[in-house]
Amino acid sequence: MSIPDLLKFALRALSGHSLRTGLSMLGVAIGVAAVVMLTALGEGARRYVIDQFASLGTNLVIVVPGKTETTGALPGFGGVPNDLTLDDAEAIRRQVREVRNVAPVSMGTERVSFGERNRQVMIVGSTYELLEVRELGMGSGRFLPAGDWDRGAPVTVLGTTLVRELFDNENPIGKVVRIGEWRMRVIGVLDEMGMRMGIDFDEIAVVPVSTGMKMFNRASLFRVLVKLGSSGDVASAQRQILDLIIDRHGEEDVTIITQDAVISTFSSILGVLTLALGGIAAISLGVAGVGIMNVMLVSVSERTAEVGLLKALGVRRVQILAVFLTEAVLLSTAGGLLGLAGGWMAVRLLVQLYPAIPASPPTWAVVAALSISIGVGAIFGVLPARRATKLDPVAALAGR
Amino acid sequence: MIQLEGICRTFDVGGRPVYALVDVDEQIESGEHIAVMGPSGSGKSTLLNLIGCLDRPTSGSYRLGGREVGDLDELQLSEIRRDWIGFVFQAYHLVPRLDAAANVELPMIFAGIARAERRRRVAAALEAVDMSDRADHRPDQLSGGERQRVAIARATVMGPQILLADEPTGNLDSESGSQVLELLDRMNDEGLTLIVVTHNPDVARRADRVMVMFDGRVTQHISADDFHGHLLPYRDPQEAQ
Numbered sequence: 001m002s003i004p005d006l007l008k009f010a011l012r013a014l015s016g017h018s019l020r021t022g023l024s025m026l027g028v029a030i031g032v033a034a035v036v037m038l039t040a041l042g043e044g045a046r047r048y049v050i051d052q053f054a055s056l057g058t059n060l061v062i063v064v065p066g067k068t069e070t071t072g073a074l075p076g077f078g079g080v081p082n083d084l085t086l087d088d089a090e091a092i093r094r095q096v097r098e099v100r101n102v103a104p105v106s107m108g109t110e111r112v113s114f115g116e117r118n119r120q121v122m123i124v125g126s127t128y129e130l131l132e133v134r135e136l137g138m139g140s141g142r143f144l145p146a147g148d149w150d151r152g153a154p155v156t157v158l159g160t161t162l163v164r165e166l167f168d169n170e171n172p173i174g175k176v177v178r179i180g181e182w183r184m185r186v187i188g189v190l191d192e193m194g195m196r197m198g199i200d201f202d203e204i205a206v207v208p209v210s211t212g213m214k215m216f217n218r219a220s221l222f223r224v225l226v227k228l229g230s231s232g233d234v235a236s237a238q239r240q241i242l243d244l245i246i247d248r249h250g251e252e253d254v255t256i257i258t259q260d261a262v263i264s265t266f267s268s269i270l271g272v273l274t275l276a277l278g279g280i281a282a283i284s285l286g287v288a289g290v291g292i293m294n295v296m297l298v299s300v301s302e303r304t305a306e307v308g309l310l311k312a313l314g315v316r317r318v319q320i321l322a323v324f325l326t327e328a329v330l331l332s333t334a335g336g337l338l339g340l341a342g343g344w345m346a347v348r349l350l351v352q353l354y355p356a357i358p359a360s361p362p363t364w365a366v367v368a369a370l371s372i373s374i375g376v377g378a379i380f381g382v383l384p385a386r387r388a389t390k391l392d393p394v395a396a397l398a399g400r
Numbered sequence: 401m402i403q404l405e406g407i408c409r410t411f412d413v414g415g416r417p418v419y420a421l422v423d424v425d426e427q428i429e430s431g432e433h434i435a436v437m438g439p440s441g442s443g444k445s446t447l448l449n450l451i452g453c454l455d456r457p458t459s460g461s462y463r464l465g466g467r468e469v470g471d472l473d474e475l476q477l478s479e480i481r482r483d484w485i486g487f488v489f490q491a492y493h494l495v496p497r498l499d500a501a502a503n504v505e506l507p508m509i510f511a512g513i514a515r516a517e518r519r520r521r522v523a524a525a526l527e528a529v530d531m532s533d534r535a536d537h538r539p540d541q542l543s544g545g546e547r548q549r550v551a552i553a554r555a556t557v558m559g560p561q562i563l564l565a566d567e568p569t570g571n572l573d574s575e576s577g578s579q580v581l582e583l584l585d586r587m588n589d590e591g592l593t594l595i596v597v598t599h600n601p602d603v604a605r606r607a608d609r610v611m612v613m614f615d616g617r618v619t620q621h622i623s624a625d626d627f628h629g630h631l632l633p634y635r636d637p638q639e640a641q
Contacts, residue, residue, distance in 0.1 A: 001509060013497065306495055310506075312452070313481065314483070315507075315510040397454075397489065
């Protein structure tokens with residue numbers, strides 16, 4: 001018996017019961033579509049997060065004061081890190097070759113008020129360089145003035161939400177707001193940009209870094225953002241910065257976070273999440289397999305006389321097994337393809353509705369879903385097919 | 401060609417043995433036309449299934465064309481059914497979703513015969529049963545007599561030695577019944593060994609000889625010559641005693 005003959009025979013048998021065939025295919029289709037959609041969502045979330053990081057430029061290096069690992073020193077002795085100062089940031093800018101821009105950052109929260117209104121927001125103390133390093137856009141006015149980092153001019157740049165809440169429809173440029181005890185002139189408004197790396201840029205006030213440090217009474221910077229030239233070697237820059245800080249502080253008391261490390265960490269966490277989602281969806285494929293088994297058992301008992309006839313015609317057991325197994329595999333494969341198409345369309349629709357999430361099923365999930373659905377047919381088809389081969393031909397022909 | 405010696409077939413029904421065939425000794429030559437008669441439950445169909453290798457004897461020896469069937473395994477039995485034996489059933493057993501031509505083609509598909517050869521043989525087999533013009537009709541579009549003719553075409557398309565028919569006209573009116581019987585007669589004339597199980601004396605009358613069964617035994621042999629004047633070709637064995 002040739003393969004095309006076998007397929008043709010199985011197809012004819014399946015098309016004879018289109019409703020039953022359709023329903024059991026639907027079971028597999030839903031399973032596969034679930035795998036496709038859920039993994040697409042997981043993958044979309046992963047890409048979304050990575051895009052967020054990548055939008056800052058992969059050539060970003062962040063210097064954070066303190067060492068994340070224990071030094072082994074006694075508490076209170078030597079374990080306390082030295083301050084990360086503006087001078088350190090200046091030194092990095094001057095001495096590390098790959099560096100294009102350095103933005104020192106201090107941070108805290110403070111009450112910002114204008115007239116009767118006030119609001120507690122995050123205050124970012126930084127310099128002109130932050131504009132480029134963080135790729136900020138200006139809605140109106142100017143950003144912090146370039147020049148001497150130590151000179152803390154009494155000026156501030158506000159996020160859009162903050163402006164709306166403090167000024168209503170008034171033009172804020174040139175107005176003076178009170179930030180804590182400090183009076184600051186508004187010189188610019190940031191573009192609307194939403195959440196970035198956990199900070200809502202629409203709800204911050206940016207002040208010069210030296211002002212910020214005085215405002216929060218800190219000697220140490222919150223961190224130093226270092227942007228490398230586009231051809232910059234991240235590893236080499238990281239080593240140079242570390243050597244420089246060790247040279248200046250006498251010990252390794254900073255942690256250097258590279259964008260690559262952060263991205264790969266997030267990527268692997270979210271990759272596992274996607275895998276888990278896919279696994280949960282794959283359970284429904286098992287359920288669909290039981291459905292196929294059920295349908296095939298019904299089919300075998302309905303076609304008992306046919307099986308008896310095949311035996312009387314001298315059809316061998318393996319051939320009867322092959323017939324029913326082929327039907328089961330055809331069912332599950334067709335269901336799988338259907339689910340793939342359905343899932344793909346659902347994902348396309350989702351992307352249309354929420355373009356921000358680049359949802360797309362990963363190749364491994366598509367391949368796995370399809371091969372599992374085929375395997376499901378083969379595995380769950382065995383029991384019914386074996387039952388068919390074991391029928392006694394005499395009893396089967398008599399309809400018993 | 402068919403040699404049965406001391407054939408017994410016992411079924412186990414609810415723990416109690418039921419003797420379907422008891423000590424059957426028969427010899428059937430190639431090309432013979434045999435009718436098997438007897439009341440329901442006398443073992444006619446069991447004998448037919450046994451000859452057709454769908455069933456095995458509990459004891460005794462069945463030799464088909466010189467080969468001891470009892471020694472053959474499942475696979476060899478299916479090959480014998482495929483190459484030697486054609487079955488015709490009272491209920492036709494056509495596959496309802498396949499048209500007449502596809503039903504006739506069925507055994508050849510599983511025997512692995514090439515497509516072109518299959519098509520040629522289907523055409524010839526349908527021609528032989530005068531069903532060529534209805535080749536593309538499904539069974540539910542055919543009359544009972546037409547269905548049985550398609551079933552005969554299917555039973556003979558593999559070129560068997562023996563045709564086994566279990567009440568072939570049991571579901572047919574007399575006219576289509578006699579058409580079917582004439583068809584079977586003609587195939588027998590062409591050399592096919594024909595064994596027909598029937599209740600109907602008019603069917604049995606066409607055979608070379610009749611085996612009468614009762615309670616699993618062959619109780620009587622009637623030759624064609626003895627039919628004259630008999631409405632019932634067999635005596636009730638109980639009455640005879």
